[in-house]
Amino acid sequence: MKVLVLNCSPKGDMSDCLKISRAFLEGLCMTDPTTDIIYENLVDKKINHCFGCYSCWAVSPGICCQDDDVNDLLTKITSADLVIWSTPLYCFGFPSIGKALIDRLLPLTCPEQKANEDGTTYHPDRQKKDIQFMLISGCGFPNIKGNYDALLLQFEMLFARKDYPRIICVEAPLLSIEDAKPLTIPYLEMVRKAGSEFASNGKISEYTMNELMSPMLPADVYRSMTSSKDK
Numbered sequence: 001m002k003v004l005v006l007n008c009s010p011k012g013d014m015s016d017c018l019k020i021s022r023a024f025l026e027g028l029c030m031t032d033p034t035t036d037i038i039y040e041n042l043v044d045k046k047i048n049h050c051f052g053c054y055s056c057w058a059v060s061p062g063i064c065c066q067d068d069d070v071n072d073l074l075t076k077i078t079s080a081d082l083v084i085w086s087t088p089l090y091c092f093g094f095p096s097i098g099k100a101l102i103d104r105l106l107p108l109t110c111p112e113q114k115a116n117e118d119g120t121t122y123h124p125d126r127q128k129k130d131i132q133f134m135l136i137s138g139c140g141f142p143n144i145k146g147n148y149d150a151l152l153l154q155f156e157m158l159f160a161r162k163d164y165p166r167i168i169c170v171e172a173p174l175l176s177i178e179d180a181k182p183l184t185i186p187y188l189e190m191v192r193k194a195g196s197e198f199a200s201n202g203k204i205s206e207y208t209m210n211e212l213m214s215p216m217l218p219a220d221v222y223r224s225m226t227s228s229k230d231k
Protein backbone atom coordinates (compact mmCIF):
# COMPACT_ATOMS: atom_id res chain seq x y z
CA MET A 1 0.00 0.00 0.00
CA LYS A 2 1.23 3.49 -0.84
CA VAL A 3 0.58 6.05 1.90
CA LEU A 4 1.00 9.81 1.65
CA VAL A 5 1.02 11.91 4.84
CA LEU A 6 0.21 15.58 4.37
CA ASN A 7 1.48 17.29 7.51
CA CYS A 8 -0.43 20.59 7.77
CA SER A 9 1.20 21.73 11.01
CA PRO A 10 3.36 24.85 10.82
CA LYS A 11 5.58 23.07 13.37
CA GLY A 12 6.74 20.58 10.72
CA ASP A 13 8.57 17.65 12.32
CA MET A 14 7.78 19.00 15.81
CA SER A 15 4.03 18.57 15.26
CA ASP A 16 1.98 16.77 17.91
CA CYS A 17 -0.32 15.47 15.20
CA LEU A 18 2.65 14.02 13.33
CA LYS A 19 3.51 11.98 16.46
CA ILE A 20 0.06 10.42 16.16
CA SER A 21 0.43 9.84 12.43
CA ARG A 22 3.82 8.20 12.92
CA ALA A 23 2.44 5.90 15.64
CA PHE A 24 -0.51 4.97 13.40
CA LEU A 25 1.86 4.07 10.57
CA GLU A 26 4.14 2.11 12.92
CA GLY A 27 1.12 -0.04 13.80
CA LEU A 28 0.16 -0.34 10.15
CA CYS A 29 3.69 -1.35 9.10
CA MET A 30 3.93 -3.94 11.88
CA THR A 31 1.04 -5.75 10.20
CA ASP A 32 1.86 -4.80 6.61
CA PRO A 33 5.64 -4.30 6.28
CA THR A 34 5.32 -3.69 2.53
CA THR A 35 3.73 -0.28 3.18
CA ASP A 36 5.45 2.52 1.30
CA ILE A 37 5.17 5.87 3.13
CA ILE A 38 5.89 9.42 1.97
CA TYR A 39 5.77 12.26 4.50
CA GLU A 40 5.28 15.79 3.19
CA ASN A 41 5.67 18.77 5.52
CA LEU A 42 3.45 21.31 3.76
CA VAL A 43 5.10 24.15 5.68
CA ASP A 44 8.28 23.53 3.65
CA LYS A 45 6.43 23.61 0.33
CA LYS A 46 5.64 26.49 -1.96
CA ILE A 47 1.86 26.44 -2.11
CA ASN A 48 0.41 29.57 -3.68
CA HIS A 49 -3.20 30.54 -3.21
CA CYS A 50 -5.63 29.33 -5.86
CA PHE A 51 -6.12 32.15 -8.43
CA GLY A 52 -9.76 31.16 -8.92
CA CYS A 53 -9.20 31.34 -12.70
CA TYR A 54 -10.73 27.92 -13.46
CA SER A 55 -8.10 27.31 -16.14
CA CYS A 56 -7.67 23.81 -14.62
CA TRP A 57 -11.24 23.16 -15.78
CA ALA A 58 -11.65 25.34 -18.88
CA VAL A 59 -8.21 25.76 -20.50
CA SER A 60 -6.04 22.77 -19.53
CA PRO A 61 -8.38 20.24 -17.88
CA GLY A 62 -6.75 18.71 -14.79
CA ILE A 63 -3.67 20.93 -14.91
CA CYS A 64 -3.13 24.04 -12.80
CA CYS A 65 -1.57 27.06 -14.51
CA GLN A 66 0.66 27.82 -11.51
CA ASP A 67 4.23 26.56 -11.29
CA ASP A 68 4.89 25.78 -7.62
CA ASP A 69 5.09 22.60 -5.49
CA VAL A 70 1.41 21.75 -5.87
CA ASN A 71 1.72 19.85 -9.17
CA ASP A 72 4.14 17.42 -7.52
CA LEU A 73 1.79 17.08 -4.51
CA LEU A 74 -1.17 16.39 -6.80
CA THR A 75 0.79 13.62 -8.52
CA LYS A 76 1.65 12.13 -5.13
CA ILE A 77 -1.99 12.34 -4.00
CA THR A 78 -3.30 10.59 -7.11
CA SER A 79 -0.58 7.91 -6.88
CA ALA A 80 -1.39 7.05 -3.26
CA ASP A 81 -3.81 4.42 -1.98
CA LEU A 82 -4.21 6.20 1.36
CA VAL A 83 -3.81 9.94 1.90
CA ILE A 84 -3.57 11.01 5.54
CA TRP A 85 -4.35 14.62 6.38
CA SER A 86 -2.30 15.10 9.55
CA THR A 87 -3.49 18.41 10.87
CA PRO A 88 -3.87 20.52 13.99
CA LEU A 89 -7.24 22.17 14.55
CA TYR A 90 -6.88 25.91 14.02
CA CYS A 91 -9.80 28.23 14.78
CA PHE A 92 -12.19 25.25 14.51
CA GLY A 93 -10.93 24.34 11.03
CA PHE A 94 -7.87 23.55 8.92
CA PRO A 95 -4.79 25.74 9.40
CA SER A 96 -4.18 27.99 6.39
CA ILE A 97 -1.29 25.80 5.16
CA GLY A 98 -3.65 22.85 4.72
CA LYS A 99 -6.53 24.98 3.44
CA ALA A 100 -4.28 26.50 0.75
CA LEU A 101 -3.59 23.00 -0.57
CA ILE A 102 -7.26 22.01 -0.32
CA ASP A 103 -8.22 24.96 -2.54
CA ARG A 104 -5.56 23.85 -5.02
CA LEU A 105 -7.11 20.38 -5.37
CA LEU A 106 -9.58 21.82 -7.89
CA PRO A 107 -7.73 20.25 -10.89
CA LEU A 108 -8.59 16.83 -9.45
CA THR A 109 -12.30 17.51 -9.92
CA CYS A 110 -14.56 18.09 -12.94
CA PRO A 111 -16.69 21.22 -13.42
CA GLU A 112 -19.99 19.30 -13.56
CA GLN A 113 -22.25 19.62 -10.55
CA LYS A 114 -23.89 16.42 -9.32
CA ALA A 115 -26.43 15.90 -6.57
CA ASN A 116 -25.95 13.67 -3.56
CA GLU A 117 -28.95 11.75 -2.25
CA ASP A 118 -29.38 14.28 0.55
CA GLY A 119 -29.65 17.19 -1.94
CA THR A 120 -26.12 18.52 -1.42
CA THR A 121 -23.97 19.19 -4.48
CA TYR A 122 -20.50 17.98 -5.45
CA HIS A 123 -18.01 18.04 -8.31
CA PRO A 124 -17.10 14.52 -9.48
CA ASP A 125 -13.48 13.36 -9.30
CA ARG A 126 -11.54 13.68 -12.54
CA GLN A 127 -9.62 10.48 -11.90
CA LYS A 128 -11.62 7.35 -11.23
CA LYS A 129 -8.96 5.79 -8.95
CA ASP A 130 -10.34 5.04 -5.50
CA ILE A 131 -8.11 6.94 -3.08
CA GLN A 132 -8.93 6.56 0.60
CA PHE A 133 -8.60 9.67 2.72
CA MET A 134 -7.96 9.66 6.45
CA LEU A 135 -8.00 12.41 9.04
CA ILE A 136 -5.54 12.51 11.92
CA SER A 137 -6.02 15.65 13.94
CA GLY A 138 -5.13 16.99 17.36
CA CYS A 139 -6.40 20.03 19.19
CA GLY A 140 -5.75 22.00 22.34
CA PHE A 141 -9.20 21.88 23.93
CA PRO A 142 -10.44 18.81 25.83
CA ASN A 143 -13.68 18.46 23.84
CA ILE A 144 -14.84 17.51 20.33
CA LYS A 145 -18.38 18.94 20.39
CA GLY A 146 -18.50 22.55 19.25
CA ASN A 147 -14.80 22.35 18.49
CA TYR A 148 -14.53 19.91 15.57
CA ASP A 149 -17.98 20.41 13.97
CA ALA A 150 -16.71 22.63 11.13
CA LEU A 151 -13.57 20.66 10.29
CA LEU A 152 -15.34 17.29 10.35
CA LEU A 153 -18.14 18.54 8.11
CA GLN A 154 -15.63 20.07 5.68
CA PHE A 155 -13.56 16.89 5.62
CA GLU A 156 -16.59 14.71 5.03
CA MET A 157 -17.91 16.93 2.23
CA LEU A 158 -14.51 16.95 0.53
CA PHE A 159 -12.98 13.54 1.06
CA ALA A 160 -14.96 11.12 3.10
CA ARG A 161 -16.38 7.79 2.26
CA LYS A 162 -18.85 6.43 4.78
CA ASP A 163 -17.04 5.23 7.93
CA TYR A 164 -13.81 6.88 6.90
CA PRO A 165 -10.84 6.30 9.21
CA ARG A 166 -10.13 9.13 11.61
CA ILE A 167 -8.18 9.79 14.77
CA ILE A 168 -9.14 12.89 16.70
CA CYS A 169 -6.95 13.64 19.70
CA VAL A 170 -8.17 16.21 22.20
CA GLU A 171 -5.60 17.64 24.65
CA ALA A 172 -2.95 16.93 21.99
CA PRO A 173 -0.34 19.30 23.51
CA LEU A 174 0.08 16.68 26.27
CA LEU A 175 1.97 14.64 23.65
CA SER A 176 4.90 17.05 23.98
CA ILE A 177 4.95 17.17 27.79
CA GLU A 178 7.49 14.88 29.46
CA ASP A 179 5.47 14.60 32.72
CA ALA A 180 2.41 13.50 30.76
CA LYS A 181 4.14 10.34 29.44
CA PRO A 182 2.12 8.01 31.73
CA LEU A 183 -0.93 9.25 29.78
CA THR A 184 0.54 9.68 26.31
CA ILE A 185 2.47 6.38 26.04
CA PRO A 186 -0.74 4.30 26.40
CA TYR A 187 -2.52 6.72 24.06
CA LEU A 188 0.11 6.25 21.34
CA GLU A 189 0.00 2.50 21.93
CA MET A 190 -3.70 2.56 21.14
CA VAL A 191 -2.94 4.61 18.02
CA ARG A 192 -0.55 1.81 16.93
CA LYS A 193 -3.38 -0.66 17.52
CA ALA A 194 -5.56 1.47 15.24
CA GLY A 195 -2.86 1.24 12.54
CA SER A 196 -2.70 -2.50 12.89
CA GLU A 197 -6.53 -2.79 12.74
CA PHE A 198 -6.49 -0.70 9.58
CA ALA A 199 -3.87 -2.94 7.96
CA SER A 200 -5.86 -6.07 8.85
CA ASN A 201 -9.44 -4.92 8.17
CA GLY A 202 -9.15 -1.82 5.97
CA LYS A 203 -10.81 0.21 8.74
CA ILE A 204 -10.48 1.26 12.37
CA SER A 205 -13.19 -0.05 14.67
CA GLU A 206 -15.71 2.43 16.10
CA TYR A 207 -14.56 1.33 19.55
CA THR A 208 -10.93 2.29 18.89
CA MET A 209 -11.87 5.57 17.20
CA ASN A 210 -14.08 6.49 20.18
CA GLU A 211 -11.39 5.56 22.70
CA LEU A 212 -8.90 7.75 20.82
CA MET A 213 -11.35 10.67 20.93
CA SER A 214 -11.63 10.49 24.72
CA PRO A 215 -9.63 12.98 26.76
CA MET A 216 -6.48 11.64 28.41
CA LEU A 217 -7.18 13.83 31.45
CA PRO A 218 -10.64 14.83 32.74
CA ALA A 219 -11.63 18.07 31.00
CA ASP A 220 -11.80 20.16 34.19
CA VAL A 221 -8.36 18.96 35.36
CA TYR A 222 -6.85 19.68 31.94
CA ARG A 223 -8.47 23.12 31.71
CA SER A 224 -7.22 24.08 35.15
CA MET A 225 -3.69 22.95 34.18
CA THR A 226 -3.71 25.30 31.20
CA SER A 227 -4.93 28.35 33.16
CA SER A 228 -2.26 30.98 33.62
CA LYS A 229 -0.98 31.28 37.19
CA ASP A 230 -0.04 34.97 36.90
CA LYS A 231 -3.53 36.37 36.27
Ligand SMILES: Cc1cc2nc3c(=O)[nH]c(=O)nc-3n(C[C@H](O)[C@H](O)[C@H](O)COP(=O)(O)O)c2cc1C
Pocket residue numbers: 009010011014015016017018087088089090091092093138139140141142147171172173
Ligand atom coordinates in the same frame (compact mmCIF):
# COMPACT_ATOMS: atom_id res chain seq x y z
C1 LIG B 1 -3.72 29.72 15.71
C2 LIG B 1 -4.16 28.54 16.51
C3 LIG B 1 -5.52 28.21 16.53
C4 LIG B 1 -5.95 27.13 17.29
N1 LIG B 1 -7.29 26.83 17.32
C5 LIG B 1 -7.73 25.80 18.09
C6 LIG B 1 -9.13 25.49 18.16
O1 LIG B 1 -9.97 26.10 17.51
N2 LIG B 1 -9.51 24.50 18.98
C7 LIG B 1 -8.61 23.75 19.73
O2 LIG B 1 -9.02 22.86 20.47
N3 LIG B 1 -7.27 24.00 19.63
C8 LIG B 1 -6.82 24.99 18.85
N4 LIG B 1 -5.47 25.25 18.74
C9 LIG B 1 -4.51 24.35 19.43
C10 LIG B 1 -3.86 23.33 18.47
O3 LIG B 1 -4.83 22.62 17.72
C11 LIG B 1 -3.04 22.31 19.29
O4 LIG B 1 -2.02 22.99 19.98
C12 LIG B 1 -2.46 21.17 18.47
O5 LIG B 1 -2.00 20.18 19.36
C13 LIG B 1 -1.28 21.62 17.62
O6 LIG B 1 -0.87 20.51 16.83
P1 LIG B 1 0.53 20.48 16.08
O7 LIG B 1 1.61 20.39 17.14
O8 LIG B 1 0.47 19.24 15.25
O9 LIG B 1 0.65 21.72 15.27
C14 LIG B 1 -5.01 26.33 18.01
C15 LIG B 1 -3.64 26.67 17.96
C16 LIG B 1 -3.23 27.77 17.23
C17 LIG B 1 -1.76 28.10 17.21
